[in-house]
Amino acid sequence: MVIPTLDDVNFTNSKVLVRIDINSPVDSKSGKLLDDSRIRAHVETVKELVEKGNGVVLVSHQGRPGDSDFIDLEEHSRLLQKHLDMEVEFVGDVMGPYAREKIKNMKLGSVILLDNVRFVSEELIEASPLQHAKSYLVRRLSPLFQGYVNDAFAASHRSQASLVGFPLVLKSSAGRVMEREVSALAKVFNPEDSPKIFIMGGGKVLDSLRIIENLVKRRLADRILTGGLIAELFAVAKGLDLGKENLQVLEKAGVLGLISRARKLLLSGAPVEIPVDFKVEKGGQVHEEPANKVTGIIKDVGSTTVNIYSSFVRDAKVIVMRGPMGVIEDERFRESSRALLKNALENQGYVIIGGGHMISLLGGEGQIDKSKVHVSTGGGALLLFLAGEKLPALEALDMSAKEAMKA
Ligand SMILES: Nc1ncnc2c1ncn2[C@@H]1O[C@H](COP(=O)(O)OP(=O)(O)OP(=O)(O)O)[C@@H](O)[C@H]1O
Numbered sequence: 446m447v448i449p450t451l452d453d454v455n456f457t458n459s460k461v462l463v464r465i466d467i468n469s470p471v472d473s474k475s476g477k478l479l480d481d482s483r484i485r486a487h488v489e490t491v492k493e494l495v496e497k498g499n500g501v502v503l504v505s506h507q508g509r510p511g512d513s514d515f516i517d518l519e520e521h522s523r524l525l526q527k528h529l530d531m532e533v534e535f536v537g538d539v540m541g542p543y544a545r546e547k548i549k550n551m552k553l554g555s556v557i558l559l560d561n562v563r564f565v566s567e568e569l570i571e572a573s574p575l576q577h578a579k580s581y582l583v584r585r586l587s588p589l590f591q592g593y594v595n596d597a598f599a600a601s602h603r604s605q606a607s608l609v610g611f612p613l614v615l616k617s618s619a620g621r622v623m624e625r626e627v628s629a630l631a632k633v634f635n636p637e638d639s640p641k642i643f644i645m646g647g648g649k650v651l652d653s654l655r656i657i658e659n660l661v662k663r664r665l666a667d668r669i670l671t672g673g674l675i676a677e678l679f680a681v682a683k684g685l686d687l688g689k690e691n692l693q694v695l696e697k698a699g700v701l702g703l704i705s706r707a708r709k710l711l712l713s714g715a716p717v718e719i720p721v722d723f724k725v726e727k728g729g730q731v732h733e734e735p736a737n738k739v740t741g742i743i744k745d746v747g748s749t750t751v752n753i754y755s756s757f758v759r760d761a762k763v764i765v766m767r768g769p770m771g772v773i774e775d776e777r778f779r780e781s782s783r784a785l786l787k788n789a790l791e792n793q794g795y796v797i798i799g800g801g802h803m804i805s806l807l808g809g810e811g812q813i814d815k816s817k818v819h820v821s822t823g824g825g826a827l828l829l830f831l832a833g834e835k836l837p838a839l840e841a842l843d844m845s846a847k848e849a850m851k852a
C-alpha cells in the first residue's frame with residue numbers, strides 16, 4: 446500500500462482541505478469538551494501547511510446524531526486557535542453558500558474550521574470511495590481546493606464522504622498524525638512481541654465485538670480483558686444474571702441482539718476475560734459486588750478484577766488499551782482504568798493507548814517514554830488496524846497515489 450505523505454506531495458501556496466478528527470469526549474451536563482488531546486495532535490500538520498503558505502480549511506465530525514456529544518465545533522475552534530497560536534475562523538456551516546463564500550474569499554496562510562461534517566446527512570452513509578467521489582459534499586467542496594490532506598487516522602475505519610471521497614478527485618496526502626500512526630502501529634505485527642494483551646472497554650459494543658471476533662480469528666491476541674459495556678455483554682452471554690436494570694442499559698444501547706455472537710466466541714474458547722466483580726451504584730452509593738451477585742447499576746469493574754487483569758498486564762510484551770473500564774466521566778468510577786493504565790506504563794512491554802477516554806486519563810501519568818508508549822488518536826480505527834482490517838481512508842489515499850503515478 447502506498448500512503449503519500451506531506452514529503453511526497455508538497456502543497457505550497459494552495460487551498461487545501463484537511464480532514465482531521467477532533468471528535469472529543471463531552472460533559473453531558475455542561476456540553477463542554479472534557480479533553481483536547483485530539484485537537485492538539487493536529488497542530489503539527491496545520492502549522493506545517495500554513496508555514497508553506499497554504500490556506501487551510503479543516504473539516505471534522507463530532508459525535509453521532511442522537512447522542513449527547515453530537516455538538517457543533519465552536520469550542521473546538523477556540524481550543525485549536527489557542528494551541529496553534531493563530532486565528533482560526535469558525536464557520537458554522539459545512540458546504541452551504543456561507544461556507545463556500547468563506548472558502549472562496551479566504552487568504553492563503555489562514556485557517557478555517559468548518560462545522561461538524563455529520564450535520565450533513567450524506568456523511569453518515571458508508572459507501573465506496575468511487576460512490577463518495579460523486580457525493581454532493583465532494584462535488585460542492587472539491588472545486589474550491591487544489592489539494593486534500595487526510596490527518597484523521599481516528600476516523601479512517603469509516604468509509605464516509607469526507608474521508609474517502611476527496612482523494613479520488615483532488616491531489617491527496619496523509620497528514621503527519623496519519624503518517625505517525627501508521628508507522629508506529631505496524632510495529633505490533635512483529636510475532637516476537639508476545640504475549641499481546643488487549644484491554645477493551647468503553648461504550649461502543651458492536652465495534653468492540655467485531656474487533657474481538659477479528660482478533661480471535663487472526664489469533665492476534667493472547668488475552669482480551671474486557672471492561673465497560675462489552676464486559677457486561679460477555680457476562681450476560683456467559684449466563685450471569687446482572688439484574689433487570691443492567692439489562693435495560695444494554696437494551697437501550699441496542700446490543701442485546703449481540704449476546705449470541707458473544708456466546709459463540711466464549712464457546713469457541715476465545716481468550717476473553719470477564720470481570721469477576723463490579724463497582725455498582727445503588728441508591729446514590731458506590732458498592733463493590735461479585736459478578737454473580739450484582740444488584741446495583743454497573744459503573745466500573747471491581748478491585749479483584751483489576752488485580753487479576755494487572756497480573757496479565759505484567760507479563761505482556763505488547764499491551765493495547767482501548768476504551769475505559771468504567772464511566773470515567775464520574776470520578777468515583779475512574780480508578781480501575783487509571784490503575785490498569787499505571788500498571789501498563791510501569792511494565793516492560795510496548796504500550797499502545799487508544800481512544801479519547803483512555804487518553805484523557807494519561808494527564809496524571811507524568812512524562813511518557815515515547816520509545817515504549819504510543820498514544821494513538823484512534824479508538825475503533827486503532828483496533829481494526831491492529832486486527833488487520835483494511836481501513837477505507839487509507840485505501841482511498843492508496844488509490845489516489847496510484848492514480849497520480851499513472852498520470
Ligand atoms: N459500565 C458502563 N456503563 C455505561 N457506560 C460505560 C460503562 N463503562 C464505560 N462506559 C462509557 O463508555 C464511554 C467511552 O466509550 P468509547 O467506546 O467512546 O471509548 P473511547 O475510548 O472514548 O473511544 P473512542 O475514542 O473511539 O470514542 C464513556 O462515555 C463511558 O462512560
Ligand SMILES: O=C(O)[C@H](O)COP(=O)(O)O
Binds near residue numbers: 825
Ligand atoms: O472516536 C472515534 O473512534 C472516531 O472519531 C470515529 O467516531 P465514530 O465511531 O463515531 O465513527
